[in-house]
Amino acid sequence: MSSDAVKRETLERLSGLLAELASNVDLVLVEGPRDLEALRSLGYTGDVTTCSRVGVNDVELAEMVTAENRNILVLTDFDHEGERLSARLSELMEHGGAVVERGLRAELGRIMAVLGIRVVEALDNVRDSLRESH
Template identity: 35%
Template sequence: MNLERCVEEVELALDELVELNNSIPVIVEGIKDLRALRKLGLGGDIITLNKGISLSDFADKISEEFDEVIILSDWDRRGGSLCRRLKELLKGRVVYDVGIRQRLSKFAMIKKVEGLPSWLETVYHRMEDTTPNHDSSSNKNKSSMDI
């Protein structure tokens, strides 16, 4: 798969995430993930996993406060394990979406949510360097993501 296609798929997933986050909170692993998503334009609720409480207690708090969430843990082994465990704990209590996580995992070529802004910046520069007669207006999402 070529780089342009990967970037296009990541941009589509992020556009969808920004839109959904207006009404659905996103669960991430840590503060660096939260900052990265803010940099990418998310303006809604972003919830970091609280290291001071168990995952079970965290899921209880989520189910008390929300009807639906988006799980966006990292794409490494630990993030996958957290995602599976959260799904188990939330099942039947909260509607959860892991589709965006799966799409980003497939196309982003990185393992951590916190790396998304710098990855996009890097690939945009790489694409500019390899595109003859580059027109900066051709990348509509670049400016909207505030990278």
């Protein structure tokens, strides 16, 4: 399969996964505002909030998020720091009774790896490619 065909197939998987997120996840938790903007640029319309809240620690954030949401996707970057943050927040939220969608995170990570992306905000760069694949 050519690299263009692989990219096109990967973009189609990303589009399908975004639709799946909208129907299966109450909230997507991202690191910062540029990550939120990247998801919106891809057409994701579900609830998204950021981890970067001034004066709120991880425990307080997890409590606030789980008080209002049952199924949560922690979509932090796929670098060392992002993986650590995802693990910490996921554990806190699961302890609070939430279901953390680890499988969807893993699938998004695989898609991003094929696209050569490790940080969520870089998804903004695939917007035009995603539109061209349809």
